[in-house]
Amino acid sequence: MLSHMVRVNSPSQPQIDPSPETAILARDLRLTLGSGASAVEILRGIDLAIPRGQTVALLGPSGSGKSSLMAVLSGLERASSGTLQVAGQDFATLNEDALARARRGRIGVVLQAFHLLPTMTALENVAIPLELAGMADARSRAEAELAAVGLGHRLSHYPTQLSGGEQQRVAIARALAARPVLVFADEPTGNLDAKTGAAIVELLFTRREQAGATLIIITHDESLARQCERVVTLADGRIASDTLV
Numbered sequence: 622m623l624s625h626m627v628r629v630n631s632p633s634q635p636q637i638d639p640s641p642e643t644a645i646l647a648r649d650l651r652l653t654l655g656s657g658a659s660a661v662e663i664l665r666g667i668d669l670a671i672p673r674g675q676t677v678a679l680l681g682p683s684g685s686g687k688s689s690l691m692a693v694l695s696g697l698e699r700a701s702s703g704t705l706q707v708a709g710q711d712f713a714t715l716n717e718d719a720l721a722r723a724r725r726g727r728i729g730v731v732l733q734a735f736h737l738l739p740t741m742t743a744l745e746n747v748a749i750p751l752e753l754a755g756m757a758d759a760r761s762r763a764e765a766e767l768a769a770v771g772l773g774h775r776l777s778h779y780p781t782q783l784s785g786g787e788q789q790r791v792a793i794a795r796a797l798a799a800r801p802v803l804v805f806a807d808e809p810t811g812n813l814d815a816k817t818g819a820a821i822v823e824l825l826f827t828r829r830e831q832a833g834a835t836l837i838i839i840t841h842d843e844s845l846a847r848q849c850e851r852v853v854t855l856a857d858g859r860i861a862s863d864t865l866v
Contacts, residue, residue: 643706644803644835645671645694650703652689663689664700665858671851673802676829676836678846681855687839688807690855694837695730695805696720708802726754729796729834731806731825735788737780737795743767743787744776747795754799766798767791770824786817790824797828804829807839822848 650667653660664686671677679687692698693705696712699720705712710723737746744763751759767773770790780788789809796804809825810818822845829836838849846852847866854862 642673643670644673644675644708645669646704646706647694648704650690650693650705651701652686652693652698653701663858664693667703667858667860669853669860669863671835671837673835674833675851676826676849677838677851677853678849679837679839679853679855680841680843680846681861685855686858687855689858691805691807691837691839695728695803696724697730726756726799727801727803729799729801729804731789731792731796731804731809733808733811735780735792737788737791739780742777742779743772743783743791743794746780746791747798750795751798756799762798763794766794769828770794784817785813786821789813789817789821793821793825793828797832797834800832801834804832804834804836805839806836808841809838810840810842810845 647667647669650664650669651662652664653662655661667690679690681687689698693700694707696707696715699717700713703713707723708727712720712723715723741749744760744767747766748759748763751762756762764773764776767776770793772787772790772794775783775787780791783791806825809821813821826836826848836849838845840846850866852862852864852866853860
């Protein structure tokens with residue numbers, strides 16, 4: 622049962638000062654695509670504060686703004702207006718290059734489509750981002766992370782040689798290898814069968830706990846949402862409810 626309402630998006634919501642214990646602080650966050658008569662407002666004034674280390678599920682119907690909110694919070698997309706502080710960085714004032722630098726090594730993203738590079742092995746898919754982040758021990762860390770997700774024997778395999786569940790494990794290893802302070806996962810079980818999906822979820826939560834990261838999961842699965850400490854439901858680009866589980 623979802624219980625104990627902690628906040629509903631409201632103009633009267635008290636301000637929360639950013640602190641080292643706050644992973645994400647958004648105020649009146651808006652995202653508009655297009656311009657003029659063709660402009661579409663995707664996010665319509667999001668107020669959200671997430672403490673460090675919390676696990677949060679984002680629920681809502683298709684088109685409610687979940688993926689767009691994740692893209693903005695993770696720095697993959699710039700908000701049109703509003704204020705946004707993520708892991709101590711002022712994302713609202715950063716350009717695309719600065720956002721990319723801010724994400725590097727600090728934010729891990731697991732996308733539903735995996736986005737593994739087909740010409741690289743599992744090891745290379747995890748190690749190359751670490752090398753780009755300037756980590757001297759990139760290869761050894763990538764090997765250790767892949768071993769931790771049960772793929773120590775598949776280091777030299779290419780994505781086409783891996784099952785869907787194995788590819789997802791590589792994506793999780795890649796997202797967590799840099800020990801990010803924030804991890805985002807978009808429908809992490811959406812393309813998997815029930816058994817593999819359950820194993821992936823357990824793995825994701827275990828690795829997040831070991832890394833001490835904040836975890837935000839987009840999902841349509843209410844049973845998965847209830848495994849999180851908090852459930853934020855979006856509707857029409859706004860926060861409809863915000864509950865502790």
